[in-house]
Every structure is written in structure tokens, then in C-alpha cells.
Amino acid sequence: MRLFLTLIVTFFLGCSESKKENTSNNSTPPQKATLKVAYVENPNFRSHTDNELLQLLESTKKTSREHFGISLTFEKIEHLNIKDVFDLLDSTVIEHYITPNMLNIHKEDFTHQEIMDVQDNLRLALRSNKNSFDAKVKYAQKYIISDQNVSCNGSLSKALSDTMFAKVKSYKKYLSKDQYNEWLYWSALGSTQLNYDIIITNTPIISVEKTFLDMHTALRGGITVGTTEYNPHTQFKTFVFWSTFAFFENDSVIKQLRNSETYTTSEALELSGIYLTHEIGHMVFHFGHPFSQTSCVMNPVPLLKFREWSHALNPQQCQIGSSPEMQINAVNIETNFYED
């Protein structure tokens, strides 16, 4: 997932750092919650029955209780038409938030400025994360495709950017002309009147933005599994969008990121539900990303290795508050889309 933080920063090309603004909220998280869920189906990809979605959510419920001690229930799943959903986006949001931040990944080459924008935003994400630099390098190192020598957040962001641009070219077959693959479009749904806590989709979300990017997304080459974003109309003032694509797609390009594993339907749903708990952690508790702490559900899945990641989870070894990124309100989730 990617979180947008309100930061006051100066970008540097070297290894210097500047301070960020902290604007956490102080409310006590609930011990139970009832969540509104919608399913948005893209007819071009493998669809889901209600029973499958319920199996996924049951897995989220179990994992959320085990890791966070929260008791979740879900309202009846509502089905929404994907075109109708994106037609809700206001032209002002498209003009001021989406279009300026989109990067056309259909083309072969990217401009120097585009690459620098991506690097700057990766650097911003690295600096906002409270893990040690060594923990971040440990998480990323074996997946980096770059000659860049990594010695600080600046050079790590260059290595991540190199990796992202190298990989994203192989995903063109999943990109649609309707732009349903674009992360910015999903992110901007928080600007509509939709009030779902969780929006599940079967569509791939694969893109590169000239705005805030996270390390694990870059290492995957721009593949997003889920994100928790701002939405003033929901109970937690956030919403989650969640793609099941990476659990079910068995093309070799995607499978390679999954340790070349193929999951049964049942395992794919269970793993997707376990990983959706990660977004519950962002949505309800505002946890961050304890990179390399493999017992934590908040440690993002490296590439798409869902099975390996889930086997390492251990809530006893990752208590709430046990590390800076596992503190309640470790991060803020605030508005990104254009507001005047």
C-alpha cells in the first residue's frame, strides 16, 4: 500500500535529510467495527462470486483478531459497475490531481524529469518511514535491478526507481485504455460520495506516478495490491481499495513475482484476506510499514510472495507498539486530491 503523508520537505539529490511535520490524531482505536464493502468487477479479468468474497473477508476477520485484537463484521457486499464508479470522478479532480501526476507507462522511454520525479517521491517515502536505513536496505536489496551503490535514502531511491522502470515495461498487456489500471484513479475515489470502507476489485492496478511512491511498490514494478486512502465520508475517514489480481493471475510474468507458485482458489482467497488485514492496520490504527520485520502483517509483502510472507507472520512477535512503525498513529492518511 501507499500512504500519503503531509510533509514539509526539501528534496536533495545527495544524502542530506530534512525534518518532516507530524500531524497524528489522538483518538483511541475501536475494539470492534462493522465495515461497508463494495465489489467492483472488471469484465476483462477473472471474476469473483459472493461466496469467494466472503471467504476472503472471513480470512481478514480471523487475521485482524489475531494480530490487532479487533473484532470485524462486514455489511452485505454491494456490487458496483466499474464504469459507473469512475464516472463519479469530478473533472476538477482529474484535471488537478490525476492528470499532472500520471506517467504514461505505455511509452518506451521516460524523460529525465519524469525519472527524477519518481526518484524524489520514492525518497520522500523512505524518509517518512521510521525503520532503520539498514532494515529498508535489507528488505529491498535482493530485488533491486540497478548498478546504483546504495548508501543512503537518496541512492536507494535511485536504485528503486531503476528497478521500477525496468520492470513496468513487462506489464503492458495488463494495462487498459480505460485507465482502470491507474492507481491515481482508484486513489481519487476518496473524492467522490462513495462511503465504502473497503472496495475490492479483480482489476490489476499497475502504474507509475509522479507523486508519493512506496519502496515495495517500486520493487514490484508499479504493481499495487491494496492502498488505504483518505475519504471524508467513511467512519475512519479512510477507505481501502484492494485488488485480487495478483493472487489469481497465472501468467509467467506475475507468477515469477510469486515465487513461481500457483494458488488454489481457496488459498488465493485466504492469502488475499490475510494481506487485506494489512490495510485494516492502516485504516483503523494508522500503523506504518515495519520493513523486514517478517512477523508483522504490516511488513509489506516482498514482490508478490504471499505464501512465504504469510508463513512468517507471528502476532506474538509483533505486538502493537513494539516498534516505531507499529505505534498507533505512526502515520497520517490525509487528502491527496485537489481541493480549493
Ligand SMILES: [Zn+2]
Ligand atoms: Zn501498507
